[in-house]
Amino acid sequence: MKRVLVRSVAAVAATVLVGVLAACSSGSSTAPATQGATTGATGADTGPLKVWVMGDVGPAFQKATADFTTQTGIGIQVDAIPWENVNDKLTTAVASGQGPDVVQVGLSLLPTFAAAGALKDLSSVIGNYPGLAPANFPDAVDPKNLGSDGKVLSLPWISDTRVLFYRSDILTAAGFSTPPTTWDQMEQVAKALKARGDGQYGYYIPLWDNTLPVQYAWQAGGDVVGADGKVNFDTPEFAAAVDHYLSFFADGSAPTASDWDQTQGFVSGATPMVVSGPYLAKAISQAAPELAGKWSVALSPKDKNGTSLFAGSNLGVWKTSTHVDAAMQLIDYLDKPATQTAWYKAQGELPTNLKALDELSKTGDAALAVYAKQLTEARTVPMVPGWDLIANEMATALTAIGTTGADRGTTLKAFYAKAAQISSNY
Amino acid sequence: MTSTSTVAPPGAAFPRVRRPRRSGPANRRHGSVVPYAFVAPAFLLLLAFGVLPILVAAVVSTTNMNISGLADSSNIRFIGAANYTRLVHDPEFWHALSNTGLFAVVGVPSILAASLAVALLLHRSDSRFARALRAFYFMPAITAIVAVALVWGYLYNSQFGLFNYLLSVVGISPVPWLSSPTVAKFSVALVAIWRATGLNIIIFLAALQGIPKEYLEAAAIDGANERQRTLRITIPLLRFAIFFVTITTVINWLQFFDEPYVLTQGGPVGATTSISLYIFQQGFRYNQFGFASAGSLVLFVIIAVVTLVQLRLRRRDVD
Numbered sequence: 231m232k233r234v235l236v237r238s239v240a241a242v243a244a245t246v247l248v249g250v251l252a253a254c255s256s257g258s259s260t261a262p263a264t265q266g267a268t269t270g271a272t273g274a275d276t277g278p279l280k281v282w283v284m285g286d287v288g289p290a291f292q293k294a295t296a297d298f299t300t301q302t303g304i305g306i307q308v309d310a311i312p313w314e315n316v317n318d319k320l321t322t323a324v325a326s327g328q329g330p331d332v333v334q335v336g337l338s339l340l341p342t343f344a345a346a347g348a349l350k351d352l353s354s355v356i357g358n359y360p361g362l363a364p365a366n367f368p369d370a371v372d373p374k375n376l377g378s379d380g381k382v383l384s385l386p387w388i389s390d391t392r393v394l395f396y397r398s399d400i401l402t403a404a405g406f407s408t409p410p411t412t413w414d415q416m417e418q419v420a421k422a423l424k425a426r427g428d429g430q431y432g433y434y435i436p437l438w439d440n441t442l443p444v445q446y447a448w449q450a451g452g453d454v455v456g457a458d459g460k461v462n463f464d465t466p467e468f469a470a471a472v473d474h475y476l477s478f479f480a481d482g483s484a485p486t487a488s489d490w491d492q493t494q495g496f497v498s499g500a501t502p503m504v505v506s507g508p509y510l511a512k513a514i515s516q517a518a519p520e521l522a523g524k525w526s527v528a529l530s531p532k533d534k535n536g537t538s539l540f541a542g543s544n545l546g547v548w549k550t551s552t553h554v555d556a557a558m559q560l561i562d563y564l565d566k567p568a569t570q571t572a573w574y575k576a577q578g579e580l581p582t583n584l585k586a587l588d589e590l591s592k593t594g595d596a597a598l599a600v601y602a603k604q605l606t607e608a609r610t611v612p613m614v615p616g617w618d619l620i621a622n623e624m625a626t627a628l629t630a631i632g633t634t635g636a637d638r639g640t641t642l643k644a645f646y647a648k649a650a651q652i653s654s655n656y
Numbered sequence: 657m658t659s660t661s662t663v664a665p666p667g668a669a670f671p672r673v674r675r676p677r678r679s680g681p682a683n684r685r686h687g688s689v690v691p692y693a694f695v696a697p698a699f700l701l702l703l704a705f706g707v708l709p710i711l712v713a714a715v716v717s718t719t720n721m722n723i724s725g726l727a728d729s730s731n732i733r734f735i736g737a738a739n740y741t742r743l744v745h746d747p748e749f750w751h752a753l754s755n756t757g758l759f760a761v762v763g764v765p766s767i768l769a770a771s772l773a774v775a776l777l778l779h780r781s782d783s784r785f786a787r788a789l790r791a792f793y794f795m796p797a798i799t800a801i802v803a804v805a806l807v808w809g810y811l812y813n814s815q816f817g818l819f820n821y822l823l824s825v826v827g828i829s830p831v832p833w834l835s836s837p838t839v840a841k842f843s844v845a846l847v848a849i850w851r852a853t854g855l856n857i858i859i860f861l862a863a864l865q866g867i868p869k870e871y872l873e874a875a876a877i878d879g880a881n882e883r884q885r886t887l888r889i890t891i892p893l894l895r896f897a898i899f900f901v902t903i904t905t906v907i908n909w910l911q912f913f914d915e916p917y918v919l920t921q922g923g924p925v926g927a928t929t930s931i932s933l934y935i936f937q938q939g940f941r942y943n944q945f946g947f948a949s950a951g952s953l954v955l956f957v958i959i960a961v962v963t964l965v966q967l968r969l970r971r972r973d974v975d
């Protein structure tokens with residue numbers, strides 16, 4: 231135990247150090263930005279490919295690509311990067327100019343690293359891979375919706391979305407036999423569940439969740455990016471989203487504790503509804519297997535529509551890679567329906583390939599069917615650089631209004647100004 | 657005995673000393689190199705890891721350095737003092753600065769008083785129990801911060817935390833330890849105070865052991881009671897230790913980072929964001945290296961000024 235802790239602290243320290251060094255070296259060096267990006271069409275490119283994947287999936291990835299290596303002779307070296315170090319690791323790679331060949335980039339980090347020029351434009355080679363054509367994937371991750379003016383900087387890999395998790399036993403006991411499907415019902419059910427007693431709430435809104443208000447704005451029929459491609463929150467739709475968001479705090483149906491535990495609250499029943507991703511299903515099954523059958527998932531409640539978040543990760547080819555051919559073959563392989571289905575079964579990460587999604591949703595797993603359906607009505611976070619910072623400012627502003635009684639008008643106004651300023655800084 | 661050595665040059669008084677003198681010039685040259693050679697490694701390290709980064713940060717702070725600048729140096733532009741004006745106009749910067757000020761104002765006297773009091777008590781006995789207690793008080797200082805923060809996070813938790821449970825047992829309504837912007841500041845500071853006392857207790861104990869017993873005995877014979885002996889003899893003689901602890905504690909609070917980073921990530925609504933955490937987030941979370949460098953330079957100047965003022969006060973004190 232102690233050793234694990236010591237090691238984790240050492241890792242944190244090392245990360246910080248690497249970050250500092252990266253920042254330092256950047257000041258003095260002229261990073262070798264592009265070098266030898268040519269791929270000789272002569273002979274087969276057998277790599278070996280350096281692949282960076284995120285999270286604890288190293289061995290599984292190695293296993294999933296074993297067939298690929300035997301078929302093509304392309305060797306693969308996998309580095310699994312812990313999620314909390316991803317930004318540092320990628321930043322360091324950008325600074326040093328030494329990256330992998332293929333890299334997994336979360337959709338929320340994509341705008342930053344795409345704008346930084348860390349990823350290679352694949353538009354000239356993508357035609358050779360019919361399996362990678364945009365028609366095979368949801369619209370949300372069509373390259374033309376990922377804001378890179380005609381370039382193809384990344385290709386879809388795994389998906390993730392947000393749906394409504396609810397405790398069917400508690401809702402039924404409160405007189406609701408079906409989950410809420412509209413905003414109004416949502417507010418009504420949450421309020422009724424709150425009335426169960428002291429310490430009981432209706433709906434958990436994570437205060438750190440910096441996408442939920444944006445999903446609400448989409449559901450109200452709006453957007454947070456204007457026609458000019460700049461962020462704009464000063465719209466009637468975002469105001470409606472804020473109204474909806476704050477209503478749960480106004481009537482006390484959402485807890486205001488910043489350290490509320492999502493899984494614990496759901497399992498104990500204190501917060502019997504929460505909007506979250508498939509990972510929560512895994513967490514609930516692990517924390518409370520005895521709860522099976524007492525909870526379920528449903529599509530996001532609608533206002534004008536039921537648009538949810540399209541999260542997940544894309545795969546990109548690092549700008550300095552000299553193995554574009556082999557890299558594309560690997561991505562093509564990873565995006566095949568069979569590989570994607572196998573990956574879901576091994577890792578629980580949802581596919582992006584529509585055929586694989588369709589196949590999985592017909593396996594009789596009700597939750598899977600809901601995820602697959604929600605993915606067809608989902609959008610990625612806005613692909614504007616600095617989005618992460620803007621989104622956190624939004625979450626902070628709304629938390630201040632909802633939980634500490636800050637004035638809505640002035641707080642939002644300050645946030646609008648801040649958001650505009652952030653986008654001008656990037 | 658000192659007078660003999662000052663009156664007569666050592667060479668004249670003791671012929672034996674002459675031999676080394678014969679190789680005088682060479683020795684002197686040697687003498688001029690050797691100290692530098694000894695100092696050089698430490699000096700080079702200081703230069704490489706102390707001075708150079710500050711200079712680099714100073715240069716970077718005048719540019720728009722961000723992730724695009726890292727990727728391609730042609731994206732880096734010189735923007736003069738723009739980062740500094742932006743900093744001055746950023747309410748969050750002032751919020752973080754005032755948080756840090758509050759932490760220091762509350763934290764420095766607390767740590768000083770707590771560790772001095774514990775050290776004085778521990779010093780009263782040398783029994784096995786007292787020695788075990790010393791080890792006990794030193795524990796927080798050697799425990800990894802991540803472990804400490806995890807455990808305190810559980811203690812503070814609003815859903816299943818021990819503190820709120822204990823309060824509920826005696827019928828007190830739950831306290832939002834980490835959720836209320838005001839309470840969270842003190843909760844986070846408390847962990848830091850608890851952690852910092854360990855090392856300072858050891859420093860005070862060492863200083864206490866350096867106080868000659870004769871002084872206290874003489875005072876006791878003269879009829880001074882315990883309180884008088886502590887206030888008039890022990891504490892004045894601890895002046896240097898107190899000064900040292902004050903300076904290091906002030907600097908530590910100005911650089912306050914670990915506890916809020918692990919416990920609250922600076923929340924709720926930025927209530928526990930210290931200036932160091934603010935700089936870290938701007939730099940390494942949002943990749944605004946130029947802006948963050950400007951912030952770190954401002955922090956550097958603040959710490960330097962505060963420390964110089966303390967040193968100046970101390971000099972007056974000695975005079």
